[in-house]
Amino acid sequence: MIRPLSPALPASSPLSGHDQDSQAEKAETLRVTEIFFSLQGETSRVGLPTVFVRLTGCPLRCGYCDTEYAFYGGKRLSVAAIMAEVGNFGTRYITVTGGEPLAQKGCLVLLKELCDADYSVSLETSGALDVSMVDARVAKIMDIKTPGSGEVKKNHWPNICHLTRHDEVKFVLCDEMDYRWAVDIIREHRLDLICPILFSPVYGTLEPATLATWILRDRLPVRMQVQLHKLLWGGEPGR
Ligand code: SF4
Numbered sequence: 001m002i003r004p005l006s007p008a009l010p011a012s013s014p015l016s017g018h019d020q021d022s023q024a025e026k027a028e029t030l031r032v033t034e035i036f037f038s039l040q041g042e043t044s045r046v047g048l049p050t051v052f053v054r055l056t057g058c059p060l061r062c063g064y065c066d067t068e069y070a071f072y073g074g075k076r077l078s079v080a081a082i083m084a085e086v087g088n089f090g091t092r093y094i095t096v097t098g099g100e101p102l103a104q105k106g107c108l109v110l111l112k113e114l115c116d117a118d119y120s121v122s123l124e125t126s127g128a129l130d131v132s133m134v135d136a137r138v139a140k141i142m143d144i145k146t147p148g149s150g151e152v153k154k155n156h157w158p159n160i161c162h163l164t165r166h167d168e169v170k171f172v173l174c175d176e177m178d179y180r181w182a183v184d185i186i187r188e189h190r191l192d193l194i195c196p197i198l199f200s201p202v203y204g205t206l207e208p209a210t211l212a213t214w215i216l217r218d219r220l221p222v223r224m225q226v227q228l229h230k231l232l233w234g235g236e237p238g239r
Pocket residue numbers: 058059060061062064065066067068098099100126
C-alpha cells in the first residue's frame with residue numbers, strides 16, 4: 001500500500017526512503033463518517049473506553065444494518081489527520097469500523113499506522129472482503145453473514161485461513177434457522193479451534209434469553225453477547 005510521494009514535497013527533500021514512504025502513507029486519505037469515544041459494546045473488549053473510527057461506505061446491505069448512515073457521505077481525511085484526532089482522546093484502545101472499513105484501500109495504511117503508534121487496534125469487518133493484508137497486530141472481528149442477513153452469498157470463505165487466536169468470529173443471528181446454520185458452519189470449519197466465536201441476537205428481533213437457552217442446551221463453545229451500547233444508549237449514532 002505504498003503510494004508515490006506527494007508532488008507537493010520538494011524534490012530536494014532530505015527525507016530518507018523509509019521516511020518518504022511513511023510520509024506518503026500518512027498522506028493517504030480515507031472517507032470518514034465519524035470519530036468518537038465510547039465504551040466498546042461487543043467482543044472480548046466489551047466495556048473498555050475506546051475510540052471508534054467509522055469509515056464510510058459498505059458494499060453489503062444486511063437487513064438488520066444499524067449503520068446505514070455510514071453508507072454515503074463522510075469527510076475525506078488523511079491518515080495523519082485521523083491519527084491526530086485519535087490521539088486527542090487519550091486511550092490506547094481503537095476500533096476501526098464502518099460500514100465496511102476494508103472497502104477503502106487506505107484502511108490498511110491506517111491500521112498499520114495505529115499499530116506502529118502502539119495502540120491496541122481492532123477491526124470490525126463484514127467477512128465479505130479479503131483480510132489477508134490486514135496488519136497481523138490488529139485483532140480482526142470478522143462477521144460470518146448468515147442467511148437471515150440477506151448477504152450470505154457475500155462471505156469470503158478463504159478469510160477463515162487468515163484468522164488467528166487473537167481474532168474473533170461473529171455471527172449475528174435473526175432466528176433459529178440462522179442459529180442452526182451457524183452451528184453447522186462452526187462444526188464444518190472447526191472454528192472453535194481457530195479463535196473465539198461470538199453469537200449476537202439481532203437487537204429487537206431475537207430475544208437474548210431465547211438464544212441463551214439454545215446455546216446452553218447445545219453446549220456450544222461460543223460467547224453470547226448483547227450490545228452494551230444499545231442497552232446504555234439505544235444505539236444512537238456516535239454512541
Ligand atoms: S456489513 Fe455491516 S455496515 Fe455493511 S450492511 Fe452489513 S451490517 Fe451494515
